[in-house]
Amino acid sequence: MAIIANPIDAQNSLNTLIETISTTVFSLTDTVKAHITISCGYSFYKKGKPLDILIQEADSALYNAKQSGRNRVCNFVQSNSAT
Numbered sequence: 001m002a003i004i005a006n007p008i009d010a011q012n013s014l015n016t017l018i019e020t021i022s023t024t025v026f027s028l029t030d031t032v033k034a035h036i037t038i039s040c041g042y043s044f045y046k047k048g049k050p051l052d053i054l055i056q057e058a059d060s061a062l063y064n065a066k067q068s069g070r071n072r073v074c075n076f077v078q079s080n081s082a083t
Contacts, residue, residue, distance in 0.1 A: 007044065007075070010042060010044075010075075011073060014040045014042065014073040015073055017038070018039075018040065021036055021037065021038050022035070022036070022037045022038075024036070037070060038071065039062060039065035039066050039070050039071060039073075040072075040073045040074070041058050041059060041060065041061030041062025041063065041064065041073075041074050041075070041076065042058050042061055042073070043061060043075065043076035044075075044076075058076060061074045061076040
């Protein structure tokens with residue numbers, strides 16, 4: 001999903017999405033209901049950044065969201081250490 005927004009609005013939009021999904025009861029059948037949670041990871045585009053790098057950064061942030069408890073939003077933060 002692409003969101004054209006500043007960092008605060010992007011974070012708020014994704015938090016709203018998580019809240020909406022986590023508070024919705026999904027009817028799978030007449031008798032089976034499901035509660036679903038999601039995690040989101042995102043990165044910001046800077047001029048010249050290749051799409052594959054942007055996707056890798058968002059995927060890394062998603063992995064971080066899942067590792068830190070799930071049902072949350074994390075943004076990609078570039079490490080300052082050289083690897």
